[in-house]
Amino acid sequence: MKEAKKSIVVMKFGGSSVKDVVCLKRAASRVVSTKKAGHRVVVVVSAPGDMTDELIERAHAITDNPDGRELDMLMATGEQISIALLCLSIKTFGIDAISLTGPQAGIWATDVHTKARITKIFPHKVVKGLNTGKVVVVAGFQGLNPDEEIVTLGRGGSDLTAVALAAALNSEVCDIYTDVDGVYTTDPRIVPDAQKINQISYDAMLELAGAGSQVMQARSIEVAKKFGVKIHVKTSLKNKPGTRIMDEKGMEEPVVSGVAYDKNEARLSVRDVPDQPGVAAKIFSALAKESVNVDMIIQSTAQNGLNEISFTVSRQDLKKALSVLEPIRHKLGAKEVFFDDRVAKLSIIGVGMRSHSGVAAKMFSVLADAGINIEMISTSEIKVACVIKESEGQKAVKLVHKAFGLGK
Amino acid sequence: MKEAKKSIVVMKFGGSSVKDVVCLKRAASRVVSTKKAGHRVVVVVSAPGDMTDELIERAHAITDNPDGRELDMLMATGEQISIALLCLSIKTFGIDAISLTGPQAGIWATDVHTKARITKIFPHKVVKGLNTGKVVVVAGFQGLNPDEEIVTLGRGGSDLTAVALAAALNSEVCDIYTDVDGVYTTDPRIVPDAQKINQISYDAMLELAGAGSQVMQARSIEVAKKFGVKIHVKTSLKNKPGTRIMDEKGMEEPVVSGVAYDKNEARLSVRDVPDQPGVAAKIFSALAKESVNVDMIIQSTAQNGLNEISFTVSRQDLKKALSVLEPIRHKLGAKEVFFDDRVAKLSIIGVGMRSHSGVAAKMFSVLADAGINIEMISTSEIKVACVIKESEGQKAVKLVHKAFGLGK
Numbered sequence: 101m102k103e104a105k106k107s108i109v110v111m112k113f114g115g116s117s118v119k120d121v122v123c124l125k126r127a128a129s130r131v132v133s134t135k136k137a138g139h140r141v142v143v144v145v146s147a148p149g150d151m152t153d154e155l156i157e158r159a160h161a162i163t164d165n166p167d168g169r170e171l172d173m174l175m176a177t178g179e180q181i182s183i184a185l186l187c188l189s190i191k192t193f194g195i196d197a198i199s200l201t202g203p204q205a206g207i208w209a210t211d212v213h214t215k216a217r218i219t220k221i222f223p224h225k226v227v228k229g230l231n232t233g234k235v236v237v238v239a240g241f242q243g244l245n246p247d248e249e250i251v252t253l254g255r256g257g258s259d260l261t262a263v264a265l266a267a268a269l270n271s272e273v274c275d276i277y278t279d280v281d282g283v284y285t286t287d288p289r290i291v292p293d294a295q296k297i298n299q300i301s302y303d304a305m306l307e308l309a310g311a312g313s314q315v316m317q318a319r320s321i322e323v324a325k326k327f328g329v330k331i332h333v334k335t336s337l338k339n340k341p342g343t344r345i346m347d348e349k350g351m352e353e354p355v356v357s358g359v360a361y362d363k364n365e366a367r368l369s370v371r372d373v374p375d376q377p378g379v380a381a382k383i384f385s386a387l388a389k390e391s392v393n394v395d396m397i398i399q400s401t402a403q404n405g406l407n408e409i410s411f412t413v414s415r416q417d418l419k420k421a422l423s424v425l426e427p428i429r430h431k432l433g434a435k436e437v438f439f440d441d442r443v444a445k446l447s448i449i450g451v452g453m454r455s456h457s458g459v460a461a462k463m464f465s466v467l468a469d470a471g472i473n474i475e476m477i478s479t480s481e482i483k484v485a486c487v488i489k490e491s492e493g494q495k496a497v498k499l500v501h502k503a504f505g506l507g508k
Numbered sequence: 509m510k511e512a513k514k515s516i517v518v519m520k521f522g523g524s525s526v527k528d529v530v531c532l533k534r535a536a537s538r539v540v541s542t543k544k545a546g547h548r549v550v551v552v553v554s555a556p557g558d559m560t561d562e563l564i565e566r567a568h569a570i571t572d573n574p575d576g577r578e579l580d581m582l583m584a585t586g587e588q589i590s591i592a593l594l595c596l597s598i599k600t601f602g603i604d605a606i607s608l609t610g611p612q613a614g615i616w617a618t619d620v621h622t623k624a625r626i627t628k629i630f631p632h633k634v635v636k637g638l639n640t641g642k643v644v645v646v647a648g649f650q651g652l653n654p655d656e657e658i659v660t661l662g663r664g665g666s667d668l669t670a671v672a673l674a675a676a677l678n679s680e681v682c683d684i685y686t687d688v689d690g691v692y693t694t695d696p697r698i699v700p701d702a703q704k705i706n707q708i709s710y711d712a713m714l715e716l717a718g719a720g721s722q723v724m725q726a727r728s729i730e731v732a733k734k735f736g737v738k739i740h741v742k743t744s745l746k747n748k749p750g751t752r753i754m755d756e757k758g759m760e761e762p763v764v765s766g767v768a769y770d771k772n773e774a775r776l777s778v779r780d781v782p783d784q785p786g787v788a789a790k791i792f793s794a795l796a797k798e799s800v801n802v803d804m805i806i807q808s809t810a811q812n813g814l815n816e817i818s819f820t821v822s823r824q825d826l827k828k829a830l831s832v833l834e835p836i837r838h839k840l841g842a843k844e845v846f847f848d849d850r851v852a853k854l855s856i857i858g859v860g861m862r863s864h865s866g867v868a869a870k871m872f873s874v875l876a877d878a879g880i881n882i883e884m885i886s887t888s889e890i891k892v893a894c895v896i897k898e899s900e901g902q903k904a905v906k907l908v909h910k911a912f913g914l915g916k
Contacts, residue, residue: 180584181566
């Protein structure tokens with residue numbers, strides 16, 4: 101009964117944090133400290149190191165196009181190995197622990213193999229473990245579909261398991277342990293004096309993730325926002341605070357929180373399209389049908405009854421997009437499809453923009469002063485994104501990061 | 509409906525038959541041939557290559573005494589990898605296949621982690637797969653205990669899964685694919701002209717397994733005997749008949765089917781024990797309590813009111829046996845405990861012995877003529893076993909194998 105009153109903490113460790121005995125012991129020691137500090141602890145883990153990629157390679161050595169159901173059966177073993185080894189490590193500290201696969205932890209998902217979405221969680225086995233004083237270690241990235249078959253949750257799936265479990269258990273906080281210190285104002289490999297962000301709102305973090313910051317996937321943050329789960333992204337290597345992602349209420353957030361930079365972009369333009377209703381719908385329906393995700397879209401004002409429609413896709417989708425567009429261009433009577441895969445997207449993000457004017461203008465001036473041409477612009481309430489030449493990208497990141505006072 | 513009338517064949521592949529892409533393709537091709545020959549096919553597989561041992565090593569790198577529940581969670585991943593990869597391989601031949609973990613296949617077992625026994629099988633997912641025309645690939649070595657936790661079945665567990673599934677499904681035959689051609693009259697490494705046995709009865713095979721022949725574990729053969737499952741042990745490398753293990757009715761079995769040789773023996777003697785009731789009970793209860801398995805037992809006739817009790821244990825249990833015996837020897841007032849760990853056990857096995865006399869005498873003469881001393885003798889209806897010096901073992905195997913006309 102005493103156990104039941106303690107607050108629950110969900111701790112998630114990525115693959116690099118459980119890849120060998122040394123890492124497992126270090127992760128276990130963090131778990132044990134949290135448990136000894138008086139919390140009830142649920143741990144979510146990824147597959148060790150590069151095991152998921154290695155398993156996918158083994159499948160591809162057999163067939164070019166492996167069946168999704170069997171891939172899920174295969175990939176789910178990685179996390180199962182991690183939960184068992186981490187439990188054994190925790191037990192060496194004299195703390196009792198129990199491992200649960202995603203299905204055992206009651207994680208139900210949609211019937212889409214290799215990229216299912218979590219639909220509901222029945223965590224009674226987790227609660228039972230906690231109520232008997234144990235640390236409960238759950239396999240991330242996996243669940244059961246309505247036919248009771250194993251499915252996996254796609255990229256960032258273990259984060260999603262952690263956040264969803266934290267929501268289902270009314271956990272106080274969801275700690276995401278990774279190999280970086282937290283979320284930075286920009287990529288420290290480009291701007292050495294980039295700073296760790298102490299606090300960031302769900303919305304700003306969502307825009308950062310969408311703009312190419314790789315720390316967490318957008319969908320985990322969406323779930324956290326929906327259920328009010330406080331996230332703390334921190335390193336498993338050192339014992340120091342990372343970045344807290346939470347509701348912006350009561351949070352003093354700067355005008356600009358960070359600068360995101362994404363080189364994985366390609367720009368496409370369909371030129372000289374007759375200005376008729378339904379043209380854009382035709383183009384983007386066809387792309388959607390082939391699962392090509394479109395990011396920014398701009399339609400220029402008609403001149404002589406002809407439009408230009410420009411948009412960006414990720415570079416690996418470029419070839420597919422071009423093959424989808426060719427027959428449509430012909431049907432629409434458009435002159436040509438132009439593409440450029442040497443572009444990059446630079447974004448500034450900050451909740452403070454809502455109440456500050458002139459932020460976008462400042463960004464454009466900084467770029468203009470440096471002679472950097474802006475090819476496309478897209479804005480939201482808390483984001484300004486520009487497409488520029490990739491060759492000018494790093495310089496642009498440095499200038500903008502400095503202009504908004506984000507350096508140390 | 510047509511599918512439902514076809515006979516079911518269970519095929520089991522060991523770890524060496526699924527260890528890499530080449531082996532997987534070969535195993536898949538055997539499965540596809542059986543399917544195309546008009547059977548409904550259930551496949552049982554072990555973990556690839558040495559994966560189970562490697563996983564156990566990883567656990568032991570963390571702790572000397574890994575928890576059984578977590579070891580089972582860990583080890584069960586090996587077979588799960590095999591079923592997914594074998595399904596992908598089968599599908600490349602254009603035959604549909606579906607993988608099931610032991611729990612999904614409805615295999616229930618006792619609550620003894622790392623060495624559970626199968627209690628019941630509810631194979632409705634297997635039957636559903638077969639009824640839709642699929643090959644069903646089941647993970648061997650694993651099941652669910654009454655708490656719905658993953659347990660493993662100990663050594664030879666995948667054979668057990670195969671035989672038990674064959675029984676539950678009323679399968680026509682259970683093919684055990686391994687890296688040897690079948691069961692031999694004796695170890696071909698010792699006697700090069702040893703022959704493959706074409707047919708052998710459950711009872712003779714049981715004695716062979718008990719006497720140290722490593723092809724199959726005794727408990728799988730016991731289950732096969734109990735439910736009348738015909739076993740066919742054969743190689744996965746070549747397409748040729750192996751050894752059929754079946755009911756002896758209508759089978760012409762020779763007087764001696766094979767010669768088994770087991771070097772993993774140690775002999776212990778408690779000397780000059782006062783001849784009182786209950787002495788043997790005290791000794792063997794104490795050994796059983798410490799899980800020391802005793803094989804042969806001989807008590808010599810009392811002389812001057814003093815007995816000698818001799819028995820054999822496996823060599824790895826010798827140290828434990830000695831430590832159990834020392835306090836008992838003292839309490840009983842026996843003079844000393846003598847041991848010899850350089851002995852071996854030589855056995856002849858054959859159902860035909862039941863109706864033939866003089867078989868044991870012939871074996872003793874052959875050994876006597878060669879000057880080989882017999883230290884202990886134990887017999888059953890269909891077996892004669894002798895303990896001799898290990899240094900004379902190989903010579904003895906050759907002589908006995910020849911004397912009973914087992915060579916080519």
